Structures are given as structure tokens and as C-alpha cells.
Amino acid sequence: MTKVRLGIIGMGGMGTEHFKFLQNIEHIEITALCDVDDTRIAFFQGKKFDDHHKLIMSGAVDAVLIATLHYAHTQAAIDALQNGLHVLVEKPIAVHVNDAKKMIAAHTDKKLKFAAMFNLRTNPVFQKMKHLVVSGELGEIRRTNWIVTNWFRSYAYYASSSWRATWKGEGGGVLLNQCPHNLDLLQWITGMPQKVTSFIGLGKYHDIEVEDEVNAFMEYENDATGVFITTTAEAPGTNRFEIAGERGKLVLEHGKLHFTRNEVETAHFSKTTDLCFGAPPVWEIDIPVNSTGEQHTGIHKNFRDAILHDVPLIAPAEEGIKSLELGNAMLLSGLRKKTVELPLDGDAYAHQLQKLIDSSLNT
Numbered sequence: 514m515t516k517v518r519l520g521i522i523g524m525g526g527m528g529t530e531h532f533k534f535l536q537n538i539e540h541i542e543i544t545a546l547c548d549v550d551d552t553r554i555a556f557f558q559g560k561k562f563d564d565h566h567k568l569i570m571s572g573a574v575d576a577v578l579i580a581t582l583h584y585a586h587t588q589a590a591i592d593a594l595q596n597g598l599h600v601l602v603e604k605p606i607a608v609h610v611n612d613a614k615k616m617i618a619a620h621t622d623k624k625l626k627f628a629a630m631f632n633l634r635t636n637p638v639f640q641k642m643k644h645l646v647v648s649g650e651l652g653e654i655r656r657t658n659w660i661v662t663n664w665f666r667s668y669a670y671y672a673s674s675s676w677r678a679t680w681k682g683e684g685g686g687v688l689l690n691q692c693p694h695n696l697d698l699l700q701w702i703t704g705m706p707q708k709v710t711s712f713i714g715l716g717k718y719h720d721i722e723v724e725d726e727v728n729a730f731m732e733y734e735n736d737a738t739g740v741f742i743t744t745t746a747e748a749p750g751t752n753r754f755e756i757a758g759e760r761g762k763l764v765l766e767h768g769k770l771h772f773t774r775n776e777v778e779t780a781h782f783s784k785t786t787d788l789c790f791g792a793p794p795v796w797e798i799d800i801p802v803n804s805t806g807e808q809h810t811g812i813h814k815n816f817r818d819a820i821l822h823d824v825p826l827i828a829p830a831e832e833g834i835k836s837l838e839l840g841n842a843m844l845l846s847g848l849r850k851k852t853v854e855l856p857l858d859g860d861a862y863a864h865q866l867q868k869l870i871d872s873s874l875n876t
């Protein structure tokens with residue numbers, strides 16, 4: 514195979530953006546489009562379908578990009594994988610972990626590439642943070658703190674589509690729509706916590722059913738702690754990601770990464786110094802980052818190269834269950850007003866979500 518014949522399922526806002534990005538990428542040809550709304554694909558000269566099964570069975574594609582509403586990701590991915598197609602699925606890979614598990618279970622033929630659109634993983638600043646953590650340069654992690662409150666959304670945004678911000682149509686709020694990238698990067702860089710305790714506001718600032726504010730506390734295996742704060746109601750918002758380790762502290766804010774590096778590990782200094790008020794001497798390092806990476810285009814090219822040349826995926830879809838687990842756990846903890854242990858009980862979350870759907874006025 515020298516080029517990938519791609520079908521896009523879901524040609525709304527993001528599907529249309531992907532269509533444009535893909536025009537400039539060699540060795541991928543968009544041969545088919547699918548949307549339940551035929552006005553979305555009327556412009557296209559190639560094969561058009563109103564049902565993902567028809568596209569999958571058409572023989573016109575080797576791979577699909579799924580950019581439908583969240584709930585529809587699961588069945589489209591399963592059907593494509595079970596019929597021998599490579600799959601690139603938008604974030605979040607599903608609405609809840611049980612659906613994600615079904616998708617992962619359908620990926621039995623490992624020759625098929627199953628990727629997720631976690632485009633922020635292509636950003637050198639996050640790659641650098643991950644490197645500094647994984648290489649041991651930052652030392653053992655003691656604390657993480659991501660305040661990401663610059664996801665402001667107006668009421669007009671929520672009113673723009675009837676499915677938005679409803680339990681039945683979207684399946685969640687800021688954790689499911691805006692934060693999957695942040696939650697993915699958090700777990701990608703620092704790993705998964707063991708416990709999550711959170712406080713959530715459901716429609717606290719907007720006339721919506723789902724969460725628009727989250728304050729979450731995380732506990733890790735090595736006793737490190739984490740805080741994740743988000744909302745769609747703050748303006749101006751903050752986006753500050755801190756990771757404190759034994760060898761110093763990383764701070765990412767305003768697109769700039771700063772490393773305050775301790776000359777000796779904090780615990781070692783504490784035990785060996787005779788100074789009462791001293792702290793480890795530090796080096797102040799601005800880490801140069803000159804671009805935001807290739808983003809969506811980078812993931813498209815990587816997906817193509819994985820199919821054609823077997824290069825490793827930047828974001829295997831299997832890893833998408835972790836950000837989903839974090840988001841689901843934060844929501845479940847906030848709803849039950851209790852600490853939730855990970856791995857998350859998928860049935861408990863699905864049951865809770867179903868109760869929310871049943872009580873929804875937007876049925």
C-alpha cells in the first residue's frame with residue numbers, strides 16, 4: 514500500500530477542519546464521507562454515506578477518522594475495527610470507560626492501527642515536560658497542580674446545538690468536552706493516581722445539566738498529591754501546570770516552561786542541612802520551546818506512517834481510556850460526595866450516568 518484511502522465519519526465542525534488539514538497531507542486520500550446530516554457532505558465529489566456501516570462496508574476506504582458526537586464513537590470504532598479498517602477516533606474516545614473497554618476489546622487484529630486524536634501530545638512543550646519527568650531529571654514527583662480555567666464558554670455556545678451539555682446528547686460537560694486533552698497530558702506525563710476526590714458544580718454558572726466547574730484532588734501510589742481545577746465560567750481564566758519533584762519544580766504558564774532545578778534533592782537537603790531556614794540552592798532554567806508542534810496534522814501524519822510504515826503511534830487509542838477514567842472518576846466522586854478509587858468501577862459509573870440520563874429534561 515502506498516497511500517491510505519480515508520473515510521471521515523462525522524462532518525460537523527471538527528470533521529470539516531480535519532477535511533481541510535488532510536488536503537495538504539501526502540499519501541492520504543479522502544475517498545468517502547459520512548454524516549447523518551446530508552447537507553454536511555453535499556459539497557463532496559467522492560462517495561457519500563448517511564450511515565457509518567455503509568461507508569465501512571463500501572470497500573472505498575482502508576481507514577476511518579471518527580469525528581461524530583461522543584456517544585457515536587463507540588459503535589463506529591467497533592464496526593470499523595471488526596471489518597478490517599484502521600481507526601483514528603476523536604477525543605474523548607468514548608463517553609465512559611465501559612464503552613472504551615468495548616472498543617479496545619474489538620481491536621483484536623493488532624495489524625490494524627487504532628489511534629486517538631490527542632493532538633496536544635505533538636506539542637514540544639508537553640514532550641519536554643514528559644521527558645524531564647520520565648528521565649528522572651525532576652526527581653520523584655511530590656505534587657502536581659493543573660489550574661485550567663481558560664475554557665470559558667458562553668451560554669450561546671451551549672445553546673448552539675441541542676445535544677450540547679446534556680447527559681443524553683453529550684454525556685458530560687467540561688470534563689468530557691474541553692478537558693480530555695488536559696487529562697490525557699496529565700496522565701501521560703505524571704501517571705495515574707490511585708484515588709480521586711472532587712467537588713463539582715452541575716450547571717452552576719450556565720443553564721445546563723452537566724458539570725461546568727470541577728475541583729479535584731488526586732492521591733498517587735508514592736503519596737504524591739495532585740490538584741486539577743477547571744471550569745467553563747471563568748474569565749479571564751488561568752492555565753498553569755506545575756509539577757514539583759525532589760529535584761525541583763516545572764511550571765508551564767503562558768506557553769513558557771520554566772524549570773527551577775534543585776542542586777540536591779529536597780529530602781536529602783532537609784535531612785543533612787544544619788540551616789533552620791535554608792532551602793536547596795537552585796538553577797533557574799527557561800526551557801526554550803519554539804513551536805506548538807504539528808497538532809492535528811501531526812497526528813494525521815503519524816496515523817498514516819503507522820499504517821504504511823509501522824511507525825509507533827503517538828497516541829494509541831487504548832491509552833484514551835485513562836483520561837476517560839480520570840474524568841469519569843472526578844464526576845462520580847463529585848456526584849457521590851465520596852473518594853473514588855482507581856481503576857474505576859465502570860459499571861458504577863455507567864449506572865450513575867444512566868440515572869442522570871433518565872432524570873434529564875432533555876430527552
Ligand SMILES: NC(=O)c1ccc[n+]([C@@H]2O[C@H](COP(=O)([O-])OP(=O)(O)OC[C@H]3O[C@@H](n4cnc5c(N)ncnc54)[C@H](O)[C@@H]3O)[C@@H](O)[C@H]2O)c1
Pocket residue numbers: 522523524525526527528547548549550553563564565580581582583585603604605630632674690
Ligand atoms: N481534537 C480537537 O481539537 C477537537 C476539537 C473540537 C471537537 N473535537 C471532537 O470532535 C468530535 C465532533 O465534535 P464537533 O464539535 O465537530 O461536533 P459537531 O456537532 O459540529 O459535529 C458532529 C457531526 O457528526 C454528525 N453525526 C452525529 N452522529 C452521527 C452518526 N451516528 N454518524 C455519522 N455522523 C454523525 C453530525 O451530524 C455532525 O455533523 C467530538 O468528539 C469532539 O470532542 C475535537
